[in-house]
Amino acid sequence: MLSVAPNNPECLIIDSCGIDTSGIVNLLERHQCKLQQCNFDQASERLAQHDFQLIFLHTCYTDTNALSELHYLRQQCSMIPIILFDDHIDAERINESMLWRANDFISISQCTDEILKRVLRYNLKVHQYRTELDRLNLLDPLTGTMNRQQFYKELGEQLSPLKKSQPAKHFALISVDLDGFRRFNNLNGYSAGDIIVKKMSKRLAKLSPGLISRQGNDEFIMLQEIPANNDLTEHTTALCNQIIHSLTEPYRYHDLEVILPCSIGVALAPKHSCEADTLINQTTQARIKAKEKSCCSYVVFDQKNQSTNQPHMAIEPELINAIRRNEFELFYQPRVDIMSGEVIGAEGLIRWRHPDKGLIYPDEFIPTAERTGLIVPIGYWVIQQAGLDIQRIKASGLSVKNLSINLSFRQFQDSYLCRTIQRLINKYAIDTSILEFELTESALFNNELHVREGIEELHTLGINFSLDDFGTGYSSFSLLQKLPISSLKIDRSFVSGVTKNADDREIVKALIRLAHSLNKEVIAEGVETIQQLNFLASYGCHQAQGYLYSKPITYEEFEYMLKHGYELKVESAATL
Numbered sequence: 001m002l003s004v005a006p007n008n009p010e011c012l013i014i015d016s017c018g019i020d021t022s023g024i025v026n027l028l029e030r031h032q033c034k035l036q037q038c039n040f041d042q043a044s045e046r047l048a049q050h051d052f053q054l055i056f057l058h059t060c061y062t063d064t065n066a067l068s069e070l071h072y073l074r075q076q077c078s079m080i081p082i083i084l085f086d087d088h089i090d091a092e093r094i095n096e097s098m099l100w101r102a103n104d105f106i107s108i109s110q111c112t113d114e115i116l117k118r119v120l121r122y123n124l125k126v127h128q129y130r131t132e133l134d135r136l137n138l139l140d141p142l143t144g145t146m147n148r149q150q151f152y153k154e155l156g157e158q159l160s161p162l163k164k165s166q167p168a169k170h171f172a173l174i175s176v177d178l179d180g181f182r183r184f185n186n187l188n189g190y191s192a193g194d195i196i197v198k199k200m201s202k203r204l205a206k207l208s209p210g211l212i213s214r215q216g217n218d219e220f221i222m223l224q225e226i227p228a229n230n231d232l233t234e235h236t237t238a239l240c241n242q243i244i245h246s247l248t249e250p251y252r253y254h255d256l257e258v259i260l261p262c263s264i265g266v267a268l269a270p271k272h273s274c275e276a277d278t279l280i281n282q283t284t285q286a287r288i289k290a291k292e293k294s295c296c297s298y299v300v301f302d303q304k305n306q307s308t309n310q311p312h313m314a315i316e317p318e319l320i321n322a323i324r325r326n327e328f329e330l331f332y333q334p335r336v337d338i339m340s341g342e343v344i345g346a347e348g349l350i351r352w353r354h355p356d357k358g359l360i361y362p363d364e365f366i367p368t369a370e371r372t373g374l375i376v377p378i379g380y381w382v383i384q385q386a387g388l389d390i391q392r393i394k395a396s397g398l399s400v401k402n403l404s405i406n407l408s409f410r411q412f413q414d415s416y417l418c419r420t421i422q423r424l425i426n427k428y429a430i431d432t433s434i435l436e437f438e439l440t441e442s443a444l445f446n447n448e449l450h451v452r453e454g455i456e457e458l459h460t461l462g463i464n465f466s467l468d469d470f471g472t473g474y475s476s477f478s479l480l481q482k483l484p485i486s487s488l489k490i491d492r493s494f495v496s497g498v499t500k501n502a503d504d505r506e507i508v509k510a511l512i513r514l515a516h517s518l519n520k521e522v523i524a525e526g527v528e529t530i531q532q533l534n535f536l537a538s539y540g541c542h543q544a545q546g547y548l549y550s551k552p553i554t555y556e557e558f559e560y561m562l563k564h565g566y567e568l569k570v571e572s573a574a575t576l
Contacts, residue, residue, distance in 0.1 A: 008034050009053040009124055016040035016069055017060040023108040024056055024085050027116055040069055047077055053127045054120075055082045056106075074101045079130045081123040140214040142194055143201035151213030155223060155276045158211070162270045171269040172224045172236045175283035176204070176243060178260040179291065181218040188253070193218075196251050196260070203246045207239070221283065232268060233300075240264050240298040248296055263290040264298035272301055315368050318354075323377055327353050330385045331552040334561060335402070335523060335545045338537050343562055345402035347438065347545060348386050349552045350378070370410050379411045380420060387430035389555055394431070398562045404436035404466060409451065418457045425461060432462030438489070440468050452483060459484040466523070470511060480518055488515045492526020492546070499531045512539050530568070 011033045015021055021037060028035055033054075038046050040059075046052075055077070059069050073082055081103040084094075089107045097105065103126060104119050138150045146154070158171065178200065185193035197218055204212055204220055211223040226235050243264060250257035265287025267279045282301040290299040322328060332346035352360040369375040386405050393400060411417055425432060437458070439451075455465060466487040467480070480488075490511050497504030508524075515522035524536045527546030536544060549566055 008032050009120070010034050010051065011036075011054045011056060012043070012046055012050075012052045013037045013056045013058075014040055014043050014073070015058045017058060019058060021058070023087070024058075024106070027106075027108070027111060028056070030113075031116060031120060033120075043073065044076060047080075052077075052080055054123055055080050056085050057082055057102075058085055070097060070100045070102055079127065079134055081126045081130075083119060083123060143198055143214050145201055145205070145220070146211065146213040148213060148215055151211060151215075151221065152276055152280075154211055155279075158223060158225075159269055159274050159276060159279070162274045168228050170226045170228055170230075170232050170271070172226060172232070172239070173267045173269065173279045173283050174208075174222045174224060174236075174239070174243070175215075175219065175265045175280075175287045176222070176247070176262055177217075177219040177287065178247070178262050180260050184258065184260065192253055195253060196258070199251055200247060203249075204243065207242050207246060221280065232271070236266055236268070236300065240266065244296045244298065261296045263287050263296075265290055265301065266298060267301040272303070315365060316372055316374070319365060319369060319372075319374050319378075322352055322354070323374070323381065327355070328378070328381060328385075329353050329554070330382060330389065330405075331554060332389075332403075332558040333545055333552040334550050334558065334566070335404075335543050336549050336566075338533065338541055338544050343400075343549075343566065344543070345400045345404065345436075346558060348382065348389075348403060348405040350382055351552075370408060373410070375408055375410050376414045379407065380424065382406075383421060383430075383435075384424050384428060386435060387424060387428040390431050390434050391429065392555070393559065393562070396559060396563075398559065400434060400562070402436040402464060402466075403434050404438050406468070407437040407439055409440075412451050412454045417454060418461075421458060421463075422461060433464075436464040436466055436486075438466050438468040439485075455483055455485075466521075468525075470515075480520075485520065487521035487523055487543075488518075489523045489525050489545075490541075495524050495526045495532055495536070495546075496528070498535045499529065505535070508536070509539050512536075512541055516540060 011028055013021055013024060013028075013035060015037070016039060018039070025035060025037070036046060036050065036052075055073065057070065057073065070082065070084075082101075084097050084102050084105040085108060087108050088110070089105050094105050104123055106116070106119060138147060139145065140147045155173075162169075162171070178196070181193065181196070184196065197214070200218065201212075201214065201220065204222065208222045208224055210225055213221050215221050224236075224239060226232055244262060247262040248259060250259050252258075265283045265285065267273070267282035267286060269279055272282055273279050286299040286301040290297040293299070329351045330348045331351050332348055334343045335345040335347065336342065337344045350362055350366075352362075352365055354360050366375065369378055382405050386403055390400075390403055393403075414420075424430065439455075459465070464487075465483070465485045466489055467485050468489045469491040470488040488511070490508060494504050494508050494511070498508050512522050521542050522540075523543040523545060524532075524541050525545050527533055527536065527544040527548045529548060533544060533548060548568055550561065553561070
């Protein structure tokens with residue numbers, strides 16, 4: 001007996017014409033297939049009752065319903081390969097059937113063992129791959145928990161009965177994530193983060209018999225059913241304490257024991273809502289509140305706190321109007337060559353000149369722009385304005401080495417980024433030798449390959465790159481050597497401590513030495529005192545930027561500074 005299918009594949013033979021099927025039955029039985037047979041009218045019932053791996057279908061080709069039968073089966077069972085069989089199948093019938101999504105065919109009169117082996121082997125593989133893809137469409141591939149889409153679907157089904165009066169059960173929807181996970185990821189790499197997430201998933205699964213889903217990175221959401229006669233608050237409090245106790249147990253990574261606190265947000269159904277989207281939003285808000293408290297905290301959603309989020313929600317339509325009404329301005333903070341003392345460039349920093357609220361700083365609207373994707377058109381406006389200001393500087397008979405603007409990771413996700421920037425360069429005749437894009441370490445290493453390709457393509461246009469907040473993230477030095485990054489900016493958090501903290505001094509010296517070894521320009525941010533400047537100069541820092549020279553100023557003020565110079569500010573930034 002032949003053994004091509006060791007798992008004895010389950011096959012359904014469907015005949016819609018009443019022919020003798022003994023030929024196909026004998027062939028399949030010789031290859032250890034488990035068979036069931038039915039006519040077309042019985043097919044739906046059989047498919048509902050049993051999990052088949054293959055369908056062998058015979059239709060009357062002269063019957064106009066033949067292709068509709070194939071189409072119906074494909075709609076009913078999209079995962080299962082359908083193999084046509086007949087005593088003889090000509091090329092026209094094969095081609096037409098394949099167009100209607102048959103997977104394969106067998107001509108019984110011409111079928112050898114080798115042909116049947118090939119048909120079984122190929123189509124069982126197809127079934128295996130389709131089944132796996134279907135599973136992956138429902139599950140998170142890292143943890144095996146439900147993915148977001150499947151969780152939303154099942155959550156909606158669970159909540160639906162609650163909309164009726166006097167529900168027999170209540171639910172607690174719980175959102176949880178780890179505090180400090182991003183920093184752990186940046187320090188140890190994404191594979192280490194994956195290990196922690198998988199362990200976190202297993203711990204949560206032991207605590208919650210209900211639905212559980214990974215929403216992204218280290219964020220999980222769980223649905224806990226609570227009988228209506230139980231004390232909802234007491235039950236939820238106990239579960240949250242169990243989660244905190246479990247997740248704060250050390251995670252072992254290689255020889256290290258890592259402790260990562262957690263934050264938990266809870267929303268209750270039907271008390272707070274019976275709508276899936278609303279409940280998920282409420283749990284997220286509660287978790288954010290918990291994160292603002294001490295570590296290892298949980299917060300149950302409170303409707304009274306809802307109003308505190310309204311300004312952030314209301315800012316989105318205003319942002320859209322700000323783009324249309326051209327309410328943004330580009331301020332510039334000068335960059336100074338430490339040795340010569342000359343202003344040789346500046347960093348462009350966006351401001352929003354709101355018609356009612358006055359000048360709004362980026363930390364009040366950029367997070368919303370990042371979340372909604374509005375950062376993409378805002379980013380293009382910044383590039384356009386910087387290009388126009390470069391033209392204005394040249395027209396005034398002045399010059400700068402670099403004019404830098406920030407480029408976020410979210411902008412790299414725009415597939416039209418490079419083409420749009422190329423169009424802006426051509427339209428506004430932007431001098432790309434002056435234009436510089438600043439990247440953060442988190443943006444650079446968030447999706448390394450994707451961002452790297454974008455950087456290299458933009459560099460072919462003549463654009464320079466600098467790495468912002470250098471020393472605060474997870475840098476691959478080999479990648480820094482490969483990428484066209486011309487300068488590294490030391491974060492202000494290190495610069496501020498060089499005159500009073502030995503650790504900060506050593507870190508800054510090491511970062512300057514590293515920049516020199518990589519043949520990069522090194523720029524210090526947040527320089528506020530003469531003492532800081534002297535320290536940086538003594539160790540070979542090339543450029544400085546900070547309130548010692550100037551706060552961010554309008555283009556007109558920056559142009560005046562280029563013409564007339566500046567006065568060092570003895571005061572610190574706090575007094576300006």
